[in-house]
Amino acid sequence: MKDADTVMLQGHMDMVAVKEGDCDIDMETEGLRPAVTGDGEWIYAKGTSLGGDDGIAIAYALAILADDTLRHPALEAVFTVDEEIGLLGAAALDTSDLKSRILLNMDSEDDGIFLTSCAGGATFTAYAPAPREEKSGVIYELEIGGLQGGHSGAQIHLGRANANLIFGRFLAQVGETVDFSVGNFSGGEKDNAIPNRCRAVLVASAGNAAKLEEAAADFSAVVRAEYAVTEPDFFLTLTRQEETSAAVLSGRAAETLTALLEHLPSGVLRMMPDFPDMVQTSLNLGILRLGEKEFSMTFSVRSASATEKEWVLKRMRDLTEMVGGRWELSGDYPTWEYRQDSTIRQVMAETYEELTGQAPILTGIHAGVECGLILEKMPGIDCISYGPQMRDIHTARERLNIASVKKNYELTTRVLEKLR
Secondary structure, X not given: OOXXXXXXXXXXXXXXOOEOOOOOOOOOOOOOOEEEOOOOOEEEEOOEOOOHHHHHHHHHHHHHHHOOOOOOOOEEEEEEOOOOOOOHHHHHOOOOOOOOOEEEEOXXXXXXXXXEEEOEEEEEEXXXXXXXXXXXEEEEEEEEEOOOOOEOXXXXXHOOOOHXXXXXXXXXXXXXXXXXXXXXXXXXXOOOEOOOOEEEEEEEOOOOHHHHHHHHHHHHHHHHHHOOXXXXXXXXXXEEEEEEEEXXXXXXXXXXXXXXXXXXXXXXXXXXOOOOOOEEEEEEEEEEEEOOOEEEEEEEEEEOOHHHHHHHHHHHHHHHHHOOOEEEEEEEXXXXXXXXXXXXXXXXXXXXXXXXXXXXXXXXXXXOOOHHHHHHHOOOOEEEEOOOXXXXXXXOOOEEEHHHHHHHHHHHHHHHHHOO
16 A cells, blocks of 8 residues: 555653552652553553553554554654653654654544644743741641642543642631641642642641641541532542641741642633533643742633733733742643544544544544644654544543453454554
């Protein structure tokens, strides 16, 4: 099939590394512990995320390249890095030696739902000074957890709680009635994963200790009631340690931290007017950290509207500068716009229906897809994004449906044979 258009098989090789609190795997140096569910239908990793998003795309491509019996056009296999932290690999990709006119991006996690467009986005990080002072008193460890987390593009609209935002709310509301100081804190792992845990050190005077414990319990009850449906396993614990001294944020720094957590936009800002079930613009405060001289907040910003995205980023820049902070923008990626005359979309849809007896759903997504960046570098390339069924990606509950993996591999090979 040498006369056919060259086809790109594309996926990313990085994963969101998440593990359960009691898991002893070092995900920087050790392999995962894959297993199959008792019903034989799903593969997962014990105690950690699986990385099926997007390891399965690479597995598909390698299997196709290794099979000399398949009929297909010329192929280019493109494996990118750093997709999960802002599509950075695709942004840095040199496409000058690539000849593909069709792109199969195998990075969707819903079987039978083909992506034909995506939102643009960027990673925004706000920094503010974090001077410390020594404060004596009762030391507490605050832990917020038990949250579902999830992908900030695919699941931002499901009403799940953000552990970093709950921490900010704790500082603002409990701080109104009880005097305490904030020491070290951290929450979240990736800007595009809804954080399911946040921890902090608090210091209160002996006279305020009981008030703080009571206020924390009341606050926990309020949040638990508000999120009873979407976060049934939510917990907030305040564990008393010892009475000593610790380094805490100065008063001004603590006020700045609280103000930014309280007032920087986050969550769903607008749904799409033409498609009320789809998110148009959203933000996710994915990472909260205290460094030596500054604290930082990292957001994943997404929008199907380029102008609306720029307006949100301006609001964030202005507020950060207003409180004496600085900001950085990275991983800015374009929108992948719907193409009316897509050959690959038609062939994929027809082949899926032949294979399953059902028509696929063709839709866009409120998340970053590498198609947009590759299309920007290779104008005119005909793109589609699809993949086998996954559940709870970017969490330790992630799993991949085995039958769906087989079905979508067969779909891919049949489509390749048709692209004459």
